[in-house]
Amino acid sequence: MAKMFDTSLRIDAAGPGGIPVVNNIRFLQHSVWFALDRVASGFPGPVVPLTRGNASIVLLRGEEGARRYFTDNDVFERLSDGVFSLPPGRPWSKMFEAVITFNGDRHRRARRLLMPIVHKSAMDHYATVFAQTFKRSKFAASDGEPFDMAAEFLDITRTNLLICLLGLDPDDRNVELAEAVANLLGPIINPLVFMFQHERGWTPYGRWTREIAAVYDRLALLIERKRADEPRRDALSILCHTTDENGDRLSVPEIAGELHALFSAGFETTAMSMTWALLTILGTPGLSPDSEEELDAVVRESQRLIPTVPFSLPRRVARDVEVGGVTVPKGALAFAAPLLEQRDPVSFPDPGTFRPERWTGAQVSPYAFLPYGVGARRCLGASFADLQIRTTLGLMEWPSLLTTEVDYVIRHGATAFPRKPVLVRTGERAPAAPVTGTVRRLWAA
Numbered sequence: 001m002a003k004m005f006d007t008s009l010r011i012d013a014a015g016p017g018g019i020p021v022v023n024n025i026r027f028l029q030h031s032v033w034f035a036l037d038r039v040a041s042g043f044p045g046p047v048v049p050l051t052r053g054n055a056s057i058v059l060l061r062g063e064e065g066a067r068r069y070f071t072d073n074d075v076f077e078r079l080s081d082g083v084f085s086l087p088p089g090r091p092w093s094k095m096f097e098a099v100i101t102f103n104g105d106r107h108r109r110a111r112r113l114l115m116p117i118v119h120k121s122a123m124d125h126y127a128t129v130f131a132q133t134f135k136r137s138k139f140a141a142s143d144g145e146p147f148d149m150a151a152e153f154l155d156i157t158r159t160n161l162l163i164c165l166l167g168l169d170p171d172d173r174n175v176e177l178a179e180a181v182a183n184l185l186g187p188i189i190n191p192l193v194f195m196f197q198h199e200r201g202w203t204p205y206g207r208w209t210r211e212i213a214a215v216y217d218r219l220a221l222l223i224e225r226k227r228a229d230e231p232r233r234d235a236l237s238i239l240c241h242t243t244d245e246n247g248d249r250l251s252v253p254e255i256a257g258e259l260h261a262l263f264s265a266g267f268e269t270t271a272m273s274m275t276w277a278l279l280t281i282l283g284t285p286g287l288s289p290d291s292e293e294e295l296d297a298v299v300r301e302s303q304r305l306i307p308t309v310p311f312s313l314p315r316r317v318a319r320d321v322e323v324g325g326v327t328v329p330k331g332a333l334a335f336a337a338p339l340l341e342q343r344d345p346v347s348f349p350d351p352g353t354f355r356p357e358r359w360t361g362a363q364v365s366p367y368a369f370l371p372y373g374v375g376a377r378r379c380l381g382a383s384f385a386d387l388q389i390r391t392t393l394g395l396m397e398w399p400s401l402l403t404t405e406v407d408y409v410i411r412h413g414a415t416a417f418p419r420k421p422v423l424v425r426t427g428e429r430a431p432a433a434p435v436t437g438t439v440r441r442l443w444a445a
Helices: 020-029 031-038 062-071 104-118 120-135 149-166 172-189 191-195 204-228 235-240 252-266 268-282 292-305 382-394
Strands: 047-051 054-060 315-317 321-323 326-328 333-336 408-411 415-418 423-425
Touching: 020 031, 020 047, 020 054, 031 408, 054 062, 062 321, 062 333, 104 120, 104 235, 104 252, 120 149, 120 382, 149 172, 149 235, 149 252, 149 268, 149 382, 172 204, 172 252, 204 235, 204 252, 235 252, 252 268, 268 292, 268 382, 268 415, 292 382
Parallel strands: 054 333
Antiparallel strands: 047 054, 315 333, 321 326, 408 415
């Protein structure tokens, strides 16, 4: 059985007390509250083990920790074992391999072949689609009927991804495909998946690998069809017809892996970024951003304060490495912590308060604000997500907030959602009402 984490590893660094396995599982299941309650104030880093003296899982904190995590790609490698290890030699074995996790030459090659999907001509097409999708949404209606804003943002983002990424109409069958692709990452928070890695039978791992194989088969058929068609403006068509100066191009399994990564990184995360941004607007008395600059500041501040992805994807330490005077041993599982970096009072005075004005003329270290990562590990779809968020919110007449108790929970592995529907109503905007619930642990009144 491959190990997700090795509790025999030792480290000379301070961290919370407790039993390593228990702390690790608590963190994987409730990462935000574990970090806020047991790490945030008492252990500044740059290396913080989840359990004092034990290096099975470590957080890298502060500018040095974040910089090393995101730039030392030969040391902090994509996971080669644990839950991301798929049986080799299958057509779908590369479904969790993509530019976001590659190292070295593989990373540079994939990024080069992916760049055409974010060229200006492609982005101009995407912006037109985003505006058209918004005009068909419930936010553009004026019937006054209540609806769940998080669910509507998910519908908007799913439609945009289907059209812009896959070149498909958002009918029921294609919506089901988008959901299946996006949901493949969800099982990583289930310890049973990586504890019993048997393909046969009805173990969680077995069911998961069958789901991966079924999704891959559908994507492979779509990729082959796109390659046979004339080039179009959707990202998949661009990828299928892109070759470099040496005639190199991405294979079908490679494109399938990149599509999965783009959906995982850009579907729920973008929808929830819009959800949290709109919540802060509707829950703040007197706030009504009416310019691109004001809206940009609100979006940045909501991303800082209520992060959609509070922790990075885990990376395996490939060899013993010193970070800030602490030796992190080979085999440790390392996380960067946007949640903690974005609440650092040195970079962001009064960090728990929603203050969009702090972004006016701000000079913030790229390692202090990490909604999309940084450097070579910065999400390739960041410009796509930013354009979608600002286009959608920029076209909106602000609705009224009907649900004021909002809980912040992590779903599907890494993404923060409201626990229950957050109802809004279009039409004349009602005065802001105080927002309550666990989101207030992040967003001070």
